[in-house]
Amino acid sequence: MATLIRPMAQPVVTALPRPHAETGLWSWITTVDHKRIGILYGSTAFILFILGGIEALIMRMQLATPNGQVVDADTFNQLFTMHGTTMIFLVVMPLSVAFFNYIVPLQIGARDVAFPRLNALSYWVFLFGAIFINLGWIIGQAPDAGWFAYANLTERPYALGLNTDFWVLGLQILGVASILGSLNFFVTIVNLRAPGMRFMRMPVFVWMTLVTNVLMLLAFPVITVALTLLLFDRFFFTHFFVPSGGGDPQLWVHLFWIFGHPEVYILILPAMGMVSQILPTFSRKPLFGHAFVVYSGIAIAFLSFGVWAHHMFAQGLGPTADAAFSFSTMLIAVPTGVKIFNWIGTMHGGQLRFKTSMLFAIGFIAMFIIGGLSGVMHSSPPADLQQNNTYFIVAHFHYVLFGGALMGIFGGIYYWFPKATGRMPNEGLGKLHFWLTMLGMNLTFFPMHWTGLDGMPRRIYTYPANMGWDFWNMVDTVGAFTIALSVLVFIYNMMRSLRHGEIAGNDPWDGRTLEWSIPSPPPHYNFAQIPVVTSLDDWWHKKYGGHGEAATHGAPVHAPMAGASEDDGHDGHAEAHPHMPDPSYWPIIMAAGMFFLALGLLFLPTVPVGTYIICAFGFALFVTAMYGWCFEPVNSPTVADAAAGHGMAGGH
Template identity: 45%
Template structure:
């Protein structure tokens, strides 16, 4: 691997460099037109679609929550009935947990990680497109069923035996179970793509201890996905087998065990909180470093804290089961783990505060959301420590105290940093700046509305309001707090409308963003906004954790990669030394058709187990066509291998 003298493509002068860049743009561009939309494999195109799809589900889940709050605003209201309320409750939780929170973090990572690590593409670009289609079709199937009156009503946790066919007749629970398996398959595939990209496609010189902290957060999260998702997929598959085939995994009368579902679900469910929480820690690190104008304090301590959080996250699931008949000595270990996981979180907060304390703060919208995160996460973390105590947990279990804690951790720990990330990276995605005034209005409406909605729920829980009741009698002292929570929910909805208006207006008339409007230090800010199809005109050589802030000198870039073929540079996992030059595949529609065939299999299996057999045939055909070697690509690969 040689090093080129300039970004344009080597030693042959500006004209040759311009021709090389034009060739790269043509080589890496997706085809135009409708079929080109189905064939697209550019990670930026797929990630933008993924982000939009998750935000649509976020809006749908928010509307369901708003309708629930309207029902609970006053005692003995009849806006919806108990069956409709159960469906709203189930759909809201399932949407936010399975169709928004984890997928949106993976979608943002799919856009940013290749840019941050200096790669021309994401690993396995066709496989990266397949989870997007799977995700969209699975979510659409769930909402179509809900619109047709067959939505699930068993809660987003689907506890057995209440989700068995005896207590939940109809197809709602079956649809829920298959949606879980469906969407978690997409998450698993996305995790494989992101892990490979991070470990094998970093720019030369970008050692593991020089990766941006968002890349570290993504790597840790995706390994967690590999361990957590199979548990809930096994559980949901076992549930639908109990319902449709007559197995008895969760039937105690036939040798099954109800608590098996709890263990399988919460072994996934509590790590999922950190699947939502850890990527925003990476957002915050990027935003804090940029807007304090200094490298992050305690880089290695931050990395170790991320890894420690991931390990401890898998030792907490039983604190969701303190009300079950488990041995008391066993519960004590999970109480200790619930307290211990606060330590790595505290380490990161102190490192961020130290960075801000010694920096030159630039108070823009992204930093507003980060500062709010500090306040809200501390409150949510304190209630989490309280719930880790068995005696208190038994008193407030399944009350609105738990609802308040959950939303303080997930909305406060996930959505506040996510909005900050949107304001921070929107110029890179769109080439336009969001309005700063609208951004601050959005922040204050969201911050006030959030606390007005969820803080009273702590008191409602302590006053005994159960979390899944559809109405309540007057005179219990709950009326005013529920009305305040509903008013706060409308403020949140108004803040989201301000955000949408800001995005739509800025896409049309926003100020044009340069390559690096914030003066950030990581590689994604070294290219035009939005980035070209090939990301980098020449692959950079990295010598620092913040390469754009490193001392000025002669820039170094990798030369020798083909411009008329999708050739990329693979590097070693630890030291990021050049390893090989694989040829990436061209765009194709077969990931889309494979997703269609897989959707037919999963949807059909809700109605008959034989669909698994017969629908496997089109799945096999689509996959064979997907992986069938093309003569043109073989010839191109051979020609590249024979280069001197």
């Protein structure tokens, strides 16, 4: 500790006393604990999931009958844009990040992430970005150019309101949150693994987190540049995407999808990781072909940067480009297929227990196969030209993102709920939730294949009666409300189980990975002693001795492993209550600074003075927080003493 807490002549920043609340609102605002930040991410994303769901329900009400009168065309544009943007950037990504936060440090045997305050900053920036991008609803100018916002729909003559400005600036803020978060998790996984946890001993969920974060690190800078160019077009009158000034709208499409296709895998890979944890546990078998699943994930990530133009077959890139991207798209189906075979192979011959999370995992496989197969259909340019911009595409990506990503995430929620809360989720309600979800999503999205092939274009706000689309659109709407019902069941189940669920104990599912070796919910410091890992599925081997695919000789059963952490002179008492980083105000202040910087820019075309004032305020907050942060020690001695009642005085 002595090297971490440098003796200082005097506290450099005295403006804010170091926070030390352990309960209540302030403790959540200043927390740097990865578990609390995970819960913050998850609950925020779930609220936004309900918001995005309401947007979807309004659209389905409008489209239930021909010539619908529920909303007008402009509102409908805002609804589908914000539904897509919300579900992708504000729901599926942050829900995955919630699991990164809560589960990854537990699975690698760490006490926190590598940079706890940076982790808090990621969350607050995400929250402010989510608020910012939804601000448009207040003044009736929510983003309305579609979630991929093709130029020239976003350029000045065609988009005069603030709609697109909210979208551009909001996504820039969210991009900062994603980059910061992925930097943190990359370092955490590379550098904070427990002794003995070599890369090929990492659980698949950790692997998929690592791969996802590499994708985020490489893909988000591209969208940052694309958004910046668009920002300059809109605010400083450049012509990057304006043909009349020599610019090229297609450049936006390229830049967007170079980001956008890796983004698709950013959404699905974490869910694949969760399913790869759930299936072995409830099959009582190791994951079939662990290394193959890992390498397939890496192959998917690698290939995902080489398939973007399959979103552009209808843009006339020419036969060479079309053929090349068609080939690479078909190729990426191979590692995906490998994973599906491995999951099925895991279940084959296992002692299956059909708990709710297992049902969701199996549902994930089934639904993802449907979505994956329709994806392979689009990889052929002639077929794609037929399906492009129709409801067939809508059906495809909802099978992948709802049937895939969200079902995997629901499985993950049921699987790790006991770990996070100490109580079991209700199985009866859980199964009702699962079957309602399955019924609802297939009712909603399967008929879209047919209306799509019948030529119904996506993003139309209404349609005439004689097109032959009436019946299936009504079915879609009924299905959408079934999904809404299933979500209500889920909410009820969570609330009820949180209070009345059975006490879970450390290891309710007879799990295989390290998070099940510690109490539920885990103590602040996770592991009293950092475990020493000797094999893949280490906890399973410690419980049942060394048999199975990676047998080790003479591993002690049930014995707490003596860690490398013992050799630095800590006595047992100190080891049982390790020092954790202190809370901090700076992350939320810094995030607020970014929010005001973006807010100020909104006024640039109309009231430049407003821009200068608000941006100056935001910049001041940002810089203050940055210097405050830099001069704030990870642990301030007084707080550590007060909170822990021992420690610093002990001389280490």
